[in-house]
Amino acid sequence: MTSTPEQSSDSHSVDLAYRSIREQILSGEQQGGEWLRENDLAAVIGVSRTPVREALRRLAAEGLVRHERNRGVQVQNWTLKDLADVYAIRSLIEPWACGMAATSGMANIDLLQQLADDMTTTAAQPHADLDALTELNSRFHTAILEASGNDRIRGLLASLVQLPLVWRTFSHYTSEELRRSLTHHHELVDAIRAGNATWAESVMRAHIQSAWTSVRREAGNDEHP
Numbered sequence: 001m002t003s004t005p006e007q008s009s010d011s012h013s014v015d016l017a018y019r020s021i022r023e024q025i026l027s028g029e030q031q032g033g034e035w036l037r038e039n040d041l042a043a044v045i046g047v048s049r050t051p052v053r054e055a056l057r058r059l060a061a062e063g064l065v066r067h068e069r070n071r072g073v074q075v076q077n078w079t080l081k082d083l084a085d086v087y088a089i090r091s092l093i094e095p096w097a098c099g100m101a102a103t104s105g106m107a108n109i110d111l112l113q114q115l116a117d118d119m120t121t122t123a124a125q126p127h128a129d130l131d132a133l134t135e136l137n138s139r140f141h142t143a144i145l146e147a148s149g150n151d152r153i154r155g156l157l158a159s160l161v162q163l164p165l166v167w168r169t170f171s172h173y174t175s176e177e178l179r180r181s182l183t184h185h186h187e188l189v190d191a192i193r194a195g196n197a198t199w200a201e202s203v204m205r206a207h208i209q210s211a212w213t214s215v216r217r218e219a220g221n222d223e224h225p
Helices: 003-027 039-045 049-062 080-104 109-123 130-148 153-160 164-173 174-193 197-218
Strands: 066-067 074-076
Touching: 003 039, 003 074, 003 130, 039 049, 039 130, 049 066, 066 174, 080 174, 080 197, 109 130, 109 174, 130 153, 130 164, 130 174
Parallel strands: none
Antiparallel strands: 066 074
């Protein structure tokens, strides 16, 4: 069934609102804790309130905003403790899953290699596209979790590792930290290809701890959580 011109127009308006509000949040124009008013957003973006409302629903599903009953929509505010908790859980569970992926026989090595290569190519551009890098990174980690063969682990980590956390990490990497992260991705592929669970676990643990160090530094806190 083909879409009508009206449906296509509605879809375009929702996508426009979604991209615009998302960019405002990720760029820091809309800070954590700020309330988002549908009327104001619609006026700035140049659409009606309906696509703005739908865009906010999508952003809530991604964890970028949250709905509070009788008050409206608020930009999600992550505290340092929130981040510390997430990375602590990841450092325990994700290496374990990565070790299982190395021995399950389910890993798509060609896909993992391509994603690692694409991340390296994207990061090498003069103005690296953080959205593209984030998407590739998400696909890489998801592919490893899928290869673990444990759907419960994948579901648990999906509820923790939300877009704002990953984007925030990439956006504040130094050039050295970014190179190290990309190197970890390639070494993870090598470890999984070799079927070496111990190697794969140790690299993933270092990868996550390195990311946490970058986030903690950006937050201005040099103490261990």
